[in-house]
Amino acid sequence: MRGLISRPRAGIAPGAVHVPDWLSPAQQRDLVAACRGWAAGPVPMRHTVLPRGGVMSVQTVCLGWHWQPYRYTRTADDVNGECVAPLPDALVELGRQALAAAYESAVGDYLDGRGEYTPDVALVNYYDGAARMGMHQDKDERCAAPVVSLSIGDSCVFRFGNAETRGRPYTDVELESGDLFVFGGPSRFTYHGVPKVYPGTGDPGTGLTRGRLNLTLRATGLPVPGKIG
Ligand SMILES: O=C(O)CCC(=O)C(=O)O
Numbered sequence: 001m002r003g004l005i006s007r008p009r010a011g012i013a014p015g016a017v018h019v020p021d022w023l024s025p026a027q028q029r030d031l032v033a034a035c036r037g038w039a040a041g042p043v044p045m046r047h048t049v050l051p052r053g054g055v056m057s058v059q060t061v062c063l064g065w066h067w068q069p070y071r072y073t074r075t076a077d078d079v080n081g082e083c084v085a086p087l088p089d090a091l092v093e094l095g096r097q098a099l100a101a102a103y104e105s106a107v108g109d110y111l112d113g114r115g116e117y118t119p120d121v122a123l124v125n126y127y128d129g130a131a132r133m134g135m136h137q138d139k140d141e142r143c144a145a146p147v148v149s150l151s152i153g154d155s156c157v158f159r160f161g162n163a164e165t166r167g168r169p170y171t172d173v174e175l176e177s178g179d180l181f182v183f184g185g186p187s188r189f190t191y192h193g194v195p196k197v198y199p200g201t202g203d204p205g206t207g208l209t210r211g212r213l214n215l216t217l218r219a220t221g222l223p224v225p226g227k228i229g
């Protein structure tokens with residue numbers, strides 16, 4: 001929620017930047033409406049089942065590629081076998097703007113050999129009041145391009161740790177609706193998680209009356225269909 005006192009942008013670790021209130025209220029409303037559509041299909045939003053049978057409390061729908069622990073596929077074989085919806089160009093563009101906003105004049109250090117950032121997958125995560133995400137690394141990608149994370153709705157504690165263990169040292173950052181968090185470069189493989197969501201803290205004006213939405217953009221490094229080289 002936009003408070004009286006604006007929160008400053010913060011470098012949390014080298015390559016990890018928190019930009020509060022980055023999305024405008026209109027952008028948040030548009031993203032909530034779009035997420036509702038993506039959650040409906042062709043692959044419905046669902047709780048991901050982990051390899052040892054555990055079920056994530058967070059619900060997820062993917063765009064561009066379908067993510068399951070350890071792999072990306074074009075079809076959602078663990079859900080309904082349908083092809084995932086494409087990643088909209090508007091989200092790629094938003095990812096590029098996010099990178100520029102986070103890294104400012106240093107953005108060039110985080111771009112690929114072509115001087116670009118081209119995410120090809122978005123995970124849309126929904127947290128109800130009880131959902132959490134354990135400490136993990138985003139490491140199923142064959143590409144070290146930064147991860148862009150956008151938050152809408154209820155505030156949460158985002159725990160940003162270290163690249164060696166799930167434990168300390170870590171920094172707890174409160175992510176509110178509209179906040180951007182980017183981690184790349186030396187922070188790209190840092191363990192992170194969401195130990196707590198604060199129910200009822202989101203502004204219903206976003207269109208999300210309860211819970212928290214997170215959009216995570218990543219570049220998988222996997223081949224683009226129909227493109228050679
Ligand atoms: O919800 C968040 O802020 C983090 C999501 C995340 O780490 C992931 O989807 O890999």
Ligand SMILES: [Fe+2]
Pocket residue numbers: 136137138192
């Ligand atoms: Fe993650």
